Amino acid sequence: MTKRPNILYVFADQLRYDALGCTGSTKAQTPNIDRFAREAASFSNAVVNTPVCTAYRASLLTGKHTTSHGMVINELRMNPNQRCLGHMLTDAGYNTAYIGKWHLYANELGSHYEPRNSFVPRGPHRLGFDGEWKAFNFHHENFSPPAYYHEETPDKIEHPGEYEPTVQTDQAIDFVRRAARDPDGRPFSLVLSYGPPHDPWGPDNVPERFWRMFSDVDFPNPPNYRDTDDAPYRDRWASLSDAERAELASWRRGYHAQVASLDAEFGRLMAALEGSGEAENTIVVFTSDHGEMFGAQGRRAKLIFYEEAARVPYFMRWSGQIPAGSRPDVCLSTVDILPTLAGLAGLPVADDVEGMDLSHWARGETGPEPEVALMQGCGATARWQDGHEWRAVRDKRYTYGVFRVDGKELLFDRLIDPYQQTNLAADPALAGEKIRLKAAMERWMARINDSFEASSWYRDHWTDGDRRILRSATAEFGPQAD
Numbered sequence: 001m002t003k004r005p006n007i008l009y010v011f012a013d014q015l016r017y018d019a020l021g022c023t024g025s026t027k028a029q030t031p032n033i034d035r036f037a038r039e040a041a042s043f044s045n046a047v048v049n050t051p052v053c054t055a056y057r058a059s060l061l062t063g064k065h066t067t068s069h070g071m072v073i074n075e076l077r078m079n080p081n082q083r084c085l086g087h088m089l090t091d092a093g094y095n096t097a098y099i100g101k102w103h104l105y106a107n108e109l110g111s112h113y114e115p116r117n118s119f120v121p122r123g124p125h126r127l128g129f130d131g132e133w134k135a136f137n138f139h140h141e142n143f144s145p146p147a148y149y150h151e152e153t154p155d156k157i158e159h160p161g162e163y164e165p166t167v168q169t170d171q172a173i174d175f176v177r178r179a180a181r182d183p184d185g186r187p188f189s190l191v192l193s194y195g196p197p198h199d200p201w202g203p204d205n206v207p208e209r210f211w212r213m214f215s216d217v218d219f220p221n222p223p224n225y226r227d228t229d230d231a232p233y234r235d236r237w238a239s240l241s242d243a244e245r246a247e248l249a250s251w252r253r254g255y256h257a258q259v260a261s262l263d264a265e266f267g268r269l270m271a272a273l274e275g276s277g278e279a280e281n282t283i284v285v286f287t288s289d290h291g292e293m294f295g296a297q298g299r300r301a302k303l304i305f306y307e308e309a310a311r312v313p314y315f316m317r318w319s320g321q322i323p324a325g326s327r328p329d330v331c332l333s334t335v336d337i338l339p340t341l342a343g344l345a346g347l348p349v350a351d352d353v354e355g356m357d358l359s360h361w362a363r364g365e366t367g368p369e370p371e372v373a374l375m376q377g378c379g380a381t382a383r384w385q386d387g388h389e390w391r392a393v394r395d396k397r398y399t400y401g402v403f404r405v406d407g408k409e410l411l412f413d414r415l416i417d418p419y420q421q422t423n424l425a426a427d428p429a430l431a432g433e434k435i436r437l438k439a440a441m442e443r444w445m446a447r448i449n450d451s452f453e454a455s456s457w458y459r460d461h462w463t464d465g466d467r468r469i470l471r472s473a474t475a476e477f478g479p480q481a482d
Helices: 031-039 053-062 085-091 164-180 208-213 242-246 248-276 334-345 428-447 455-462
Strands: 006-012 095-101 132-136 188-193 282-288 314-317 373-377 390-394 398-403 409-413
Touching: 006 248, 006 334, 031 248, 031 282, 031 314, 053 085, 053 334, 085 095, 085 334, 095 164, 132 164, 164 188, 164 248, 208 248, 242 248, 248 282, 282 334, 373 428, 390 428, 398 428, 409 428
Parallel strands: 006 188, 006 282, 095 132, 095 188
Antiparallel strands: 282 314, 373 390, 390 398, 398 409
């Protein structure tokens, strides 16, 4: 039997599509990612179904939309009674490892550094990743303290004076080298979840040499910057105070410094993979969980359907199997990742997977593709707070969205309006496109039983009252074991 391909899945936190040299930035310092992108298939219309940390991770691991896995806001505990990527890999005989941020276990808003929230015990809550584990639920500081991780106990493992992505890359390199020499010849799978370029973006959260790269670089506001927030719809995380607006240029410098630091680490990892002898038989993905608004549309952070938050780089390389080049004609979204990886590796997927296997597109062929990517916003980023909910769809040219609180519709033609500054929802010339996109959105929602509820409804109907998910729009998962 031919050995299955290894899978190396690397993703950043809050890396937007346009923050790399290979995606058009003239200020990025990303030679290693740029080189990798030239060797890979680039899904240049890739978007995130719900642009926030927890929902992305749950959709990545289940192949299901947010209202189907139930992780509608951050700081919820995912129900483990779902078949996930880790289960598939483990059952197929993969030697698995998970390194970095997890963000699927804590069921408390705040107290991020308490082991009761940051340590994920071995068992069902690791969602099938039964091999090597060097992870934490989440934090955003990159030096110890407070940066740390866990292995098999609640004890915090710190790395004083060392940059967290460097430590994680060292751990990943060590795993790859050992896995390549596996005496049983097992394929390996590693998920590496980096923290940068998530805020804070100060000089104390990135090595000095990367901060210096951008200390004198000008990062002006984009054309769609607005001095006022989209008040009826934003949550607290999307708000910008006057003091924060004054920091935007500095934040962008720190952000790009962190991106450059990740580029250096990713380069080291790719060199180690080449040196292991396993590069030819390894599917490598580099991507992100969502983007960052940085004042565009009057917002910061993510959790909105605008391009700055929802569009992400997605590069996939497998020598001899995946031809290099752009794939602009297919709208890959988070739910498609699991079935596409499974299609490439010859793995079966669960019946409740909602995404599409796009492995034929990865291989440079044409064939079935999603008409649109469904995007969902189910509340505030991490609080049970009504008034921020939205639904949207995105195809290769248009984005259509609607807010629940007042039914306001937005339609953007990104081909002629890439900064999404002109709302065409009331334009008679685009009435047909609006009808088409709205109908596609409603078909998707009906298919997955998405009834577009207020955020508090999900709290009252899907949780145990203590931020643990019991059910979703498509399933009764049952009680969670601690």
